[in-house]
Amino acid sequence: MTELGIAATAAGVVGAAGGVAGFRAARRRGLDRWLPSYLTTRRPAPVPGVPVDVLIAVCDHYEPKRGNAPPAKARARVQQWVDEYPRLFDRFRDSDGCPPRYSFFYPADEYEPEYLDMLAGLCRQGYGEVEVHLHHDNDTAENLRHTLLDFKQTLSERHGLLSRDRTTGEVVYGFIHGNWALDNSRCDGRWCGVNNELDVLRETGCYADFTLPSAPSETQTRKVNSVYWAVDDPARPKSHDTGPDLGTVPRPPTGLLMIQGPLAVDWSRRKWGIVPKVENACLQESQPPDITRLTTWMNARVNIxxxxxxxxxxxxxxxxxxxxxxxxxxxxxxxxxxALKERSARNPLFRFHYVTAREMANLALAAADRADLSVADARSYKYVPNG
Structure with a gap:
């Protein structure tokens, strides 16, 4: 069956289940963009009887000035994280003995030295790391390159943040695109403007992109639940729409590593009791962290x-x-x-690990290289903390 046929079939199933309302709801959620790939991709299942290691990274689009917050409010937001994170979570440890670790993707367009110094202090206590986030619109490749290099230098030299390539010593960074519009992937061209953005990211030291999934946004790629290489085609936008899985081919010379979060149709949660919910790995007020969601995240089988x-x-x-x-x-x-602690205590074949974005990239690369390393030993396989 062709991809178009699969999409029509999938939409028909949802439509039949929920009638016209169900079909429209499915289209509004952008299921036609990624559901064919979701239905046809078969990722390897974990080996039975062998421990499963669940690598959990929380990647935050961390925007203290969100909503045009005045300085006092933005500062208070950051201070709450600095004060509350250790107080609430220091008592928890994962299977490696690490506390919950957080990845703060801080916007270059919201730079405030005071806020970064506050976060740097929290990270030095072992609770997380800072990476790069960016909102831009109607941009050029030249200006984007300058913005990224300048912000990378500032985070590294002024605040002692980011990481370095273990071999070359180059300062590197993880990236999340603001408004999901990576590589000019919106149909209207808003919130980016740079068709060769993947190349600019790679050339300025980006070790991996963590933007996806972005569903229900139109920027969502066809490829889902994957760690893969994206190769830029400057002649068109959204070059990361597909690409070869990490570990299945040698690294393309111009490939940028893409690390996606789980994206799934969750039939255990249904709107009107009929239309399945979309699990897009988002944590927010309406989608709180819950151990029941963990099963769906694991079943997505984002692995190497x-x-x-x-x-x-x-x-x-x-x-x-x-x-x-x-x-x-x-x-x-x-x-x-x-709940994670309790599940691990009950089941010796379930191990969980709090990882940062950098550590997740290292683990993916170590797995692809078939390195005979534990999770603990592979956390800094290729990229090490700056300083």
């Missing part, structure tokens, strides 16, 4: 063929929106960590 029992669970959020902040620095997240 040579290490199928390493399951990559990359989650995303906008953590300084007050309703979300209450969830991420409150009871729902505390209960999630408690």
């Amino acid at each position: 063929p040579s290490r199928p029992n390493w399951l990559f669970v990359k989650l995303h959020t906008h953590g300084v929106k007050e309703p979300n902040q209450d969830v991420l620095l409150g009871g729902p997240m505390v209960r999630f960590h408690e």
Whole structure:
């Protein structure tokens, strides 16, 4: 069956289940963009009887000035993270003995030295790392290159943040695109403007992109639940729409590593009791962290063929929106960590690991290289903390 046929069939199933309302709901959620790939892609299953290592990274589009917040409010938002994160979560440890670790993707367009110094202090205590986020519109490749290099230098030299390539010593960074519009992937061209953005990212030291999934946005790629190489085609936008899986081919000379979070149709949760919910790995007020969601995240099987029992669970959020902040620095997240601990204690074949974005990329590369390393030993396989 052709991809178009699969899409029509899938839409028909949803439509039949929910009638006209169900069909329209499916289209509004952009299921036609990614559902064919979701239905046809078969990722390797974990080997039975062997421990499963669940690698959990929370990648935050961390925007203290969100909503044009005045300085006092933005500062208070960051201060709440600095104060509350250790107080709430230091008592938890993963299977390696690490506390919950967080990845703050800080916007270059919101730079404030004071806020970065505050986050750097929190990260030096072992609770996370800072990476690069960017909102831009109607941009050029030349200006984007300057913006990224300047911000990389500032984070590295002024704040002691980011990481370095273990071999070359180059300062490197992880990236999330603002408004999801990576590589000019919106149909109207807004919130980017650069068709060769993947090349610019790679050439300025980006070790991996963590933007996806972006569903229900139109920027969502056809390829889902994957760690893969994207090769830029400057003649067209959205070059990362597809690409070869990491570990199945040698690294393309101009490939940028893409690490996606889980994206799935969740029939256990249905709108009107009929239309399935979309699980897009988002943590927010309406989608709190919950141990029941973990099953769906694991079943997405975001993994590397040579290490199928390493399951990559990359989650995303906008953590300084007050309703979300209450969830991420409150009871729902505390209960999630408690549930992880309890599940691991009950099941010796279930191991969980709090990882940063950098560590997740290292683990993916180690798995693809078939390195005979534990999760703990592979956390800094290729990229090491700056300083």
